[in-house]
Amino acid sequence: MHRIDRRTMLARLGASGALALAPSIARGAAGRGVVVGGGVGGAPPAKYLKRFDPALDVTLVEPAARFYTCPFSNLVLGGLRDMASIGHGYDELVSRYGVTHVRVSAEAIDTAAKTVTVSGGEKLEYDRLLLSPGIDIKWGALAGYDMAAAEKAPHAWKAGAQTELLRRQLEAMEDGGVFVLVAPENPFRCPPGPYERACMVAHYFKTHKTRSKVLILDAKDRFSKQPLFMQGWQQVYGDMIEWVPISKDGKVVRVDANAREVETEFGTRHKAAVLNVVPPQKAGNIAAAAGLVDEAGWAPVEPRTFESTLAPDVYVVGDASIAAPMPKSGFCANSQGKVAAAAIVASLAGREAPQPSWANTCYSTIAPDYGISVAGVYAIAEGKIVQVPGSGGVSPMDASAEFRKLEAEYAVGWYESIASDTWGTA
């Protein structure tokens, strides 16, 4: 597709970046980059591709006008924030950086022809494609948990309508009920997420429904920041939060969303007043449709560049990618996206990719004045991603109230900064 055709198409689609497109046509773009997914993994490479080479023609394929973040969506459930505060638009990417935002979905990718077919049937050509499709739910992998069940027993593992549904259910719940949270096996998006969610729901109960309880039924025996969470639960919420690991029959094997009841491996049934199922996950569907995932449903990538090992000139970042030991966190998605953007720019210039360097800092909010964190710096060693020895780790146990309060404040500061780095200030 010639660029002029694309401009016509963009006009039809009502693209918000049509004005920004004109200069790049006049100048002659140095290459065409298409980014699929405008979340915390996709928006940063769209922006940084333009920062690294303003002559590139960069198109961001994202149907939403505003993106609602999983980070801090637990704080919405806890009543610490409203939905508007976790929504971000694309105005700054378009007006300041010259990214073209097309509000369509990617429906098919032809990695041989190097085209992305979007909703409506139009095709975008690319020289380099970056996918940040996030996760999709493995519907049916947990018996009884399908799309219809998620309307009764929300997952709220993609922020937006599901977050609001779960919040409404909590508000409607009678005091004295049990909030049951079903936590999945690894790997899944945001490893500390279920345990922070337990805290935020408990915070809501503590401030509004003091006779209610939180019960976590877990398909694992260990989880992220576990000693810190367990200390925080004890210190802040007493016995309000109960955690049942797999070794104590915590693994849920069947969900009855209508009855709000779950059944464990050994036949124990738990009745919930509000049932929240964090189900088994996989890379966002477009990755599988493009033939970019392995048997487990995640996308294997070259560690140094995050270029797919299954298709050339296609990069996959964020939760969809296999990047262990980096966790599936928003921080890592942003970090991977920017490093991949540099690799793409180098590749288009016929140069070797820069030496990668990534980081992670993941805050969890136990209470408004009680934060904890895990951090890590990552690099390549012997062709694999490694955590730089001596770097990273979790907040100290038994820290002072001042230390915990500072980390809660830094969690908010982190959110503001990463949102600004990702989407801009709008």
Place this chain on the structure above:
Amino acid sequence: MRPGLSGTRALAGAALLMLGAPSGTLAEDALQLEVLAASCANCHGTDGNSSGAIPRIGGRPQAALARQLRAFKAGTVEGITVMTRIAKGYSDEQLDTLARHFAERPRP
């Protein structure tokens, strides 16, 4: 084990190299430095221009930034939450390079 330093040594010349780069693409050394510095933006904002609870590092004096980063790494500063854990992931040379990079960022 640590990210390579070969691309970050001749940073004083990065601006000059950029002039010679084709089609506006950042020169090799400058791009390497952007990769190293990219992680800092996640907490300190693009170009280190944080507006929230986390300190702004963009446009601050290089010597002060370098001294602070090395002190974080050594663990000699009291009451530090996450920066000691992060600074230990970088060589002294990388920390100095980052200090220079952020000192040179324009303030908005």
